[in-house]
Amino acid sequence: MTTYPDDAILVLVETNHLGEVHPSTAGLLGAAAQIGTPVALLLAGPGYGQAAAEKAASLGARQVLQYEDESYFKQITVPGLDALSSAAELVKPQAILISHTVDGREIAGRYAVRSRSALAVDAVGVSRDAEGVVAHHSVYGGSYNVDSAATFGAPIITVRAGAVEERAEAQPLELEVLEVTGSGKPVAIISAVNDAPATSSRPELRGAAKVVAGGRGLGSVEQFVLVDQLADALGAAVGASRAAVDAGFVPQSSQIGQTGVSVSPQLYIALGISGAIQHRAGMQTAKTIVAINKDKEAPIFEIADFGVVGDVFTVVPQLISALEQRKG
Ligand SMILES: Cc1cc2nc3c(=O)[nH]c(=O)nc-3n(C[C@H](O)[C@H](O)[C@H](O)COP(=O)(O)OP(=O)(O)OC[C@H]3O[C@@H](n4cnc5c(N)ncnc54)[C@H](O)[C@@H]3O)c2cc1C
Incomplete structure (x- = not known):
C-alpha cells in the first residue's frame, strides 16, 4: 500500500478538456512545497491523465493521485468533490490547497461543509508557524494583510491565481490511480461543450504574468x-x-x-x-x-x-x- 508523507499537502490540480493543467498549478505546488510535501490530486478526462500527471510531477508534485474519468467533464462539481473526499481520506494531509477559480471555489466550499473542515479563501500565500499552516490574505482592497489559521484539523485554502511566486523542484513521476467512492449526490449534467472562438492570442487575464x-x-x-x-x-x-x-x-x-x-x-x-x-x-x-x-x-x-x-x-x-x- 502506498504511504504518504506526514507533512503531505494535498493540491487539487484541475485540467481542461484538452488535458492541460490549469495555469495556477505551478503556484499551488510552489505554495505547498513551502509548507510540506506536495501531493497532487489530478482531475482529468479520459486519456489525458498520464500527460497531465507528468506535468504535475515536473511542477513539483512528489506523488500524483490520478482521477481520470468521463464524469469530470459530464457533471458539475460532484466528481471532483468525491475525488477530493477519497484522496483526503487516503493521504490525510495537513492542508488542502485549491485554486481560487470558479470550480475550485465550489469544490473547496462544498468539501469544507462535507468534511466539517476550516475554509480559508483567496489566500495570496501560505506559511507555517509553531501551531500549523497559516494562510495570508490581502483584504479591503489590499489595505490590510491578514492571516488565518484553523484551530482544528487540516485547513482547506483557496489560493489566488498568480499570487505565489515560489516554485517547487521537479520530481520524478510517482503515480497512483485513485479509487473514488461516488457519493451519489444530485448533480447537474453538462449536455454540450462548445469552444468559444478565440478572439485574441493574448494571455488570459486571470493568472497572467x-x-x-x-x-x-x-x-x-x-x-x-x-x-x-x-x-x-x-x-x-x-x-x-x-x-x-x-x-x-x-x-x-x-x-x-x-x-x-x-x-x-x-x-x-x-x-x-x-x-x-x-x-x-x-x-x-x-x-x-x-x-x-x-x-x-x-x-x-x-x-x-x-x-x-x-x-x-x-x-x-x-x-x-x-x-x-x-x-x-
Ligand atoms: C460598488 C462599487 C464597485 C466598483 N467596482 C469597481 C471595479 O471592480 N473596478 C474598477 O475599476 N472600478 C470599480 N468601481 C468604480 C471606481 O469607484 C471608479 O469609479 C473607477 O475605478 C474609475 O475608473 P478610472 O480610473 O478609469 O476613471 P477615472 O476615475 O475617471 O480616472 C481616469 C484617470 O485618467 C487620467 N487621464 C485622463 N486622460 C488622460 C491622458 N490622456 N493621459 C493620462 N491620464 C489621463 C485622469 O487624470 C484620471 O486619473 C466600483 C465602484 C463601486 C461604487
Whole structure:
C-alpha cells in the first residue's frame, strides 16, 4: 500500500478538456512545497491523465493521485468533490490547497461543509508557524494583510491565481490511480461543450504574468487600442477599470477590481486609471506597479513602484517604440 508523507499537502490540480493543467498549478505546488510535501490530486478526462500527471510531477508534485474519468467533464462539481473526499481520506494531509477559480471555489466550499473542515479563501500565500499552516490574505482592497489559521484539523485554502511566486523542484513521476467512492449526490449534467472562438492570442487575464490596464483616460473605444498595442509589445493580458467598461471601451470580462477580476501579476501597467479603492482591490498585490497618468495627484501613484506623470498618448507610443527597438 502506498504511504504518504506526514507533512503531505494535498493540491487539487484541475485540467481542461484538452488535458492541460490549469495555469495556477505551478503556484499551488510552489505554495505547498513551502509548507510540506506536495501531493497532487489530478482531475482529468479520459486519456489525458498520464500527460497531465507528468506535468504535475515536473511542477513539483512528489506523488500524483490520478482521477481520470468521463464524469469530470459530464457533471458539475460532484466528481471532483468525491475525488477530493477519497484522496483526503487516503493521504490525510495537513492542508488542502485549491485554486481560487470558479470550480475550485465550489469544490473547496462544498468539501469544507462535507468534511466539517476550516475554509480559508483567496489566500495570496501560505506559511507555517509553531501551531500549523497559516494562510495570508490581502483584504479591503489590499489595505490590510491578514492571516488565518484553523484551530482544528487540516485547513482547506483557496489560493489566488498568480499570487505565489515560489516554485517547487521537479520530481520524478510517482503515480497512483485513485479509487473514488461516488457519493451519489444530485448533480447537474453538462449536455454540450462548445469552444468559444478565440478572439485574441493574448494571455488570459486571470493568472497572467503581465497586465496592461486602461481606464477612462483612454477616452474612446478607438483610442483604447493603445492599451492593446502596449500589451502586445509586452506579451501581456489586457485589463480595464470599471469606468472603461461602463464607457463601452472593452467587455466586462476585462474589468479588474472589487466587482471584476482579481489579478496578481509580476507587472501591472495602469494607463489613464485614477486608482480608486475598488480598482485597487483587484490589482494591489501585483509585484511591480507602473502608472501613467496626467494628474500627479492621482491615487494610483500612492501604490505605484514607478510613475510617469504625462499624457498616455504621448508616453505610451514612445514606450512601445523603445520596446520594439530592444527586441529588434
Ligand atoms: C460598488 C462599487 C464597485 C466598483 N467596482 C469597481 C471595479 O471592480 N473596478 C474598477 O475599476 N472600478 C470599480 N468601481 C468604480 C471606481 O469607484 C471608479 O469609479 C473607477 O475605478 C474609475 O475608473 P478610472 O480610473 O478609469 O476613471 P477615472 O476615475 O475617471 O480616472 C481616469 C484617470 O485618467 C487620467 N487621464 C485622463 N486622460 C488622460 C491622458 N490622456 N493621459 C493620462 N491620464 C489621463 C485622469 O487624470 C484620471 O486619473 C466600483 C465602484 C463601486 C461604487
